[in-house]
Amino acid sequence: MFISNSFGLTVKAKNFLSINTPKDLSKLDIIQDNSILILGACTNVILNKDLTKTIVQVNFKDIKIYEDYLSVGGGLNWADLIEYCLNNSLYGLENLTHIPGSVGAAPVQNIGAYGVEVSSFIHSVECFNLLSQQQETIERDQCRFEYRNSIFKSKNYIILKVNFIFSKTFEPDLSYPALANYLKHNSIDAKSLTPKLLSESIKNLRNSRLPDPNLDPNVGSIFKNPLVKTNDFDRNFLIGHRWEQGNGVTKLSAARLIELIKPELSIPETLRIYEHHSLVLINNGEATFNDVKNLLDQIGVKIFNKFNIELEIEPEIISS
Numbered sequence: 657m658f659i660s661n662s663f664g665l666t667v668k669a670k671n672f673l674s675i676n677t678p679k680d681l682s683k684l685d686i687i688q689d690n691s692i693l694i695l696g697a698c699t700n701v702i703l704n705k706d707l708t709k710t711i712v713q714v715n716f717k718d719i720k721i722y723e724d725y726l727s728v729g730g731g732l733n734w735a736d737l738i739e740y741c742l743n744n745s746l747y748g749l750e751n752l753t754h755i756p757g758s759v760g761a762a763p764v765q766n767i768g769a770y771g772v773e774v775s776s777f778i779h780s781v782e783c784f785n786l787l788s789q790q791q792e793t794i795e796r797d798q799c800r801f802e803y804r805n806s807i808f809k810s811k812n813y814i815i816l817k818v819n820f821i822f823s824k825t826f827e828p829d830l831s832y833p834a835l836a837n838y839l840k841h842n843s844i845d846a847k848s849l850t851p852k853l854l855s856e857s858i859k860n861l862r863n864s865r866l867p868d869p870n871l872d873p874n875v876g877s878i879f880k881n882p883l884v885k886t887n888d889f890d891r892n893f894l895i896g897h898r899w900e901q902g903n904g905v906t907k908l909s910a911a912r913l914i915e916l917i918k919p920e921l922s923i924p925e926t927l928r929i930y931e932h933h934s935l936v937l938i939n940n941g942e943a944t945f946n947d948v949k950n951l952l953d954q955i956g957v958k959i960f961n962k963f964n965i966e967l968e969i970e971p972e973i974i975s976s
């Protein structure tokens with residue numbers, strides 16, 4: 657069967673297991689752990705053309721309200737959860753509006769945007785542990801959430817449900833400069849801001865900066881913004897494109913680094929770096945897995961040689 661993905665690569669898989677009920681988990685017994693590939697909506701993966709592993713996809717989409725948290729099935733669209741929260745006075749996720757993908761994938765790279773990370777709203781994550789072959793609940797402080805990272809990157813867990821805690825009062829985080837500028841430019845002041853207006857503003861902001869994968873196939877940011885030791889770099893290096901994190905750590909703009917080496921790149925016709933955001937790679941059509949891999953390697957090497965900075969690829973590169 658063909659696997660649809662937001663980068664528009666032609667991908668075929670031989671074996672597919674859809675987890676629709678807890679009973680389906682028993683079917684995992686007969687598959688070796690290292691032959692399982694867990695996929696959600698495929699908006700953050702670069703896939704090779706013939707996948708040999710068994711694709712496992714979680715299809716629980718239910719939302720249940722408990723006293724302490726909201727339990728959400730891993731197969732639900734992230735956009736549907738945002739909509740649900742806006743309609744039910746559950747506050748906090750507004751800045752994460754319009755991020756494509758599924759709820760189950762959100763904790764994996766601790767999705768974040770406009771100064772907010774999903775980990776701030778996670779109570780616990782219900783998983784199937786592929787090593788112990790048991791279901792377990794992992795509390796937030798055991799999830800090892802960091803910038804675009806978590807324990808779930810280990811590939812040992814299938815996320816079945818994510819349990820969220822939300823604010824009961826609307827206390828928006830408007831500190832991110834691009835968001836603050838947007839609100840100012842559109843004469844929206846903090847006092848008149850509602851959750852729906854904030855969510856709508858984020859959507860407009862994203863649409864003005866990021867390409868629509870349906871028109872320009874992409875996976876969002878292709879590299880993580882590198883975290884470096886502040887003292888290793890001149891304080892004027894990448895000025896305006898760096899964010900001090902405290903504790904002697906600085907986050908640098910990967911987009912800016914790519915802009916600086918872009919003239920030296922040899923980019924195949926099948927790919928292009930998005931005109932309005934250098935961190936987004938677009939499939940012009942007919943791009944292959946190797947086209948993408950080679951270009952990412954080329955970018956990584958050039959940036960390392962020029963600035964002594966190692967870039968980390970953000971989407972998962974899946975070769976088999």
Ligand SMILES: Cc1cc2nc3c(=O)[nH]c(=O)nc-3n(C[C@H](O)[C@H](O)[C@H](O)COP(=O)(O)OP(=O)(O)OC[C@H]3O[C@@H](n4cnc5c(N)ncnc54)[C@H](O)[C@@H]3O)c2cc1C
Binds near residue numbers: 767
């Ligand atoms: C236009 C665009 C904009 C984007 N903007 C942002 C952004 O602002 N911030 C951001 O953080 N990300 C962003 N992304 C990346 C992407 O949307 C997120 O990473 C999203 O959470 C991926 O969801 P998915 O269901 O498509 O996961 P997939 O791409 O299918 O999988 C991603 C990873 O999660 C694992 N995974 C998926 N489901 C499960 C599960 N149930 N259990 C265990 N592991 C699982 C997969 O094995 C894989 O490693 C963007 C992508 C696009 C295309």
